[in-house]
Amino acid sequence: MTSTRSMSVFTTYLLILAILTAGCSSSNNFNSTLRLATTTSTENSGLLEYILPAFEKELDVSVEVIAVGTGQAIALGKSGDADALLVHAPDVEIQFIAEGHGTERRNVMYNDFVIVGPKHDPASINEMSNAAEAMIKIFVSNEPWASRGDESGTHMKEKDLWSITGIEPLASDDWYFALGQGMGATLQYANETDSYTLSDRATYLTQSDMLPFLDILIGGKNISNNPDPNLYNPYSIIPVNPSKSILVNHKLAIQFSDWLLSDETQNRIAKFRLSELGQPIFYPFVR
Amino acid sequence: MLTLIEALKESMDLILTLDQRLIDIAILTLKITLSSLALSTIIGMPIGTMLGLAGRIPARGLVMALLYTGMGLPPVVVGLLVFILLSRSGPFGYLEWLFSPKAMILAQTVIALPLIIGLTMAAVGSVNPALSQQLRALGATRWQTAKTIVAETKPGMLAAVAATYGRIVAEVGAVLLVGGNIETKTRVLTTAIVLETRKGAFALALGLGFILLSLTFTANIILLRFGNWNDSRK
Numbered sequence: 001m002t003s004t005r006s007m008s009v010f011t012t013y014l015l016i017l018a019i020l021t022a023g024c025s026s027s028n029n030f031n032s033t034l035r036l037a038t039t040t041s042t043e044n045s046g047l048l049e050y051i052l053p054a055f056e057k058e059l060d061v062s063v064e065v066i067a068v069g070t071g072q073a074i075a076l077g078k079s080g081d082a083d084a085l086l087v088h089a090p091d092v093e094i095q096f097i098a099e100g101h102g103t104e105r106r107n108v109m110y111n112d113f114v115i116v117g118p119k120h121d122p123a124s125i126n127e128m129s130n131a132a133e134a135m136i137k138i139f140v141s142n143e144p145w146a147s148r149g150d151e152s153g154t155h156m157k158e159k160d161l162w163s164i165t166g167i168e169p170l171a172s173d174d175w176y177f178a179l180g181q182g183m184g185a186t187l188q189y190a191n192e193t194d195s196y197t198l199s200d201r202a203t204y205l206t207q208s209d210m211l212p213f214l215d216i217l218i219g220g221k222n223i224s225n226n227p228d229p230n231l232y233n234p235y236s237i238i239p240v241n242p243s244k245s246i247l248v249n250h251k252l253a254i255q256f257s258d259w260l261l262s263d264e265t266q267n268r269i270a271k272f273r274l275s276e277l278g279q280p281i282f283y284p285f286v287r
Numbered sequence: 288m289l290t291l292i293e294a295l296k297e298s299m300d301l302i303l304t305l306d307q308r309l310i311d312i313a314i315l316t317l318k319i320t321l322s323s324l325a326l327s328t329i330i331g332m333p334i335g336t337m338l339g340l341a342g343r344i345p346a347r348g349l350v351m352a353l354l355y356t357g358m359g360l361p362p363v364v365v366g367l368l369v370f371i372l373l374s375r376s377g378p379f380g381y382l383e384w385l386f387s388p389k390a391m392i393l394a395q396t397v398i399a400l401p402l403i404i405g406l407t408m409a410a411v412g413s414v415n416p417a418l419s420q421q422l423r424a425l426g427a428t429r430w431q432t433a434k435t436i437v438a439e440t441k442p443g444m445l446a447a448v449a450a451t452y453g454r455i456v457a458e459v460g461a462v463l464l465v466g467g468n469i470e471t472k473t474r475v476l477t478t479a480i481v482l483e484t485r486k487g488a489f490a491l492a493l494g495l496g497f498i499l500l501s502l503t504f505t506a507n508i509i510l511l512r513f514g515n516w517n518d519s520r521k
Contacts, residue, residue, distance in 0.1 A: 075487025171470035
């Protein structure tokens with residue numbers, strides 16, 4: 001009696017497993033799936049959700065987005081676990097291409113970085129025009145700094161800026177907080193703890209409603225008011241080298257790259273949340 | 288395949304050379320987990336014992352249902368609630384506990400409490416009811432009876448502590464939310480593994496994984512030993 005019951009339970013499990021895996025294999029159809037490794041900023045801002053459906057419909061394909069930091073996206077490209085990368089760390093990208101991991105690198109869009117911090121700005125950096133100098137002032141004032149600490153494009157930019165200042169922050173310093181998390185989580189952290197941090201403008205603008213204690217202190221109201229050219233933030237698309245693995249869908253990656261740079265998509269990128277925020281979140285490269 | 292072998296080799300190197308990063312993270316993990324374990328044991332064990340001894344309690348079904356739900360609480364939900372409570376816009380923001388080890392200990396204690404209570408209760412309840420009748424018949428007072436029954440359930444209590452330890456040391460969602468995964472401050476083994484894997488630092492991630500496994504293993508060995516020792520002394 002009990003053995004019959006346990007048998008039927010077992011069969012039910014098998015059935016459920018079969019259904020689940022069936023679902024997986026149909027959505028995982030090799031030729032029609034593009035796996036895009038990208039940064040948290042493109043995903044968190046909602047841009048991909050806004051532009052990708054058109055691509056999926058046009059070519060009858062599906063795009064799987066893995067939103068991680070740029071460093072992690074680069075690692076996924078090197079191991080052949082992604083078909084294309086949409087990232088923002090020029091130096092690392094150039095090295096990635098030079099080492100033969102990607103086939104080409106094309107600029108897609110740009111925006112800028114900003115330094116955000118507590119509204120009352122205890123380090124008084126608001127009137128300054130140079131990010132690195134502002135960071136020195138934050139350091140001297142002994143105000144807390146929140147770092148992404150995850151090898152993302154934003155974290156790499158932050159490290160570049162610190163190297164200009166000549167300060168070498170250590171994770172064990174009592175003013176330096178290396179979170180190892182995405183931009184959204186880092187902004188939330190800064191909002192809760194009165195910390196300063198470096199953010200891409202896109203993510204900050206998207207979440208600013210939920211960040212009542214923060215303000216942009218270096219970077220101005222929009223990109224044309226940003227006083228520091230060091231805060232320029234370009235995004236590129238890189239198809240992964242198909243020699244990495246037979247599973248890399250290079251053909252679709254190239255199609256995706258072309259599609260991103262088409263007039264139509266570039267126009268759509270420029271219009272993304274434009275009317276709602278009064279400024280584009282991402283500026284297209286091709287006008 | 289090559290990656291796996293390389294990562295295994297490298298992770299072993301990291302462990303054998305006592306890599307400072309690994310050790311620091313392991314120590315912080317132990318501090319936080321053992322604090323929550325101690326707190327939840329001090330609070331939960333007496334409650335579990337009372338519930339177990341009290342055979343008949345009002346609304347027993349409801350209490351049990353709540354307890355079992357508590358034992359299965361999804362850690363991320365606990366993390367979310369603790370986050371909201373400790374947030375600046377929440378009622379306890381003034382404590383400034385969010386993104387500190389205190390918040391992590393609080394979350395882990397909430398996760399651990401129902402487990403400790405439930406498992407203790409089950410251990411006490413599983414003692415042969417005839418024993419209590421016999422003791423009473425022999426003229427033992429209520430207090431003496433309770434004491435004897437509790438002494439009888441020591442291995443069960445130890446198992447409860449070990450199981451709870453295993454659950455909270457391996458927990459990732461709640462500590463990530465309320466701790467913030469801050470390097471050297473709130474980064475523990477589980478959150479470090481998530482981060483390092485995503486960064487592609489597989490060797491370091493694996494090394495951390497081995498340490499996490501060995502911490503659980505060692506603790507269970509100690510607890511089991513302790514339990515057996517008690518048994519053989521009788």
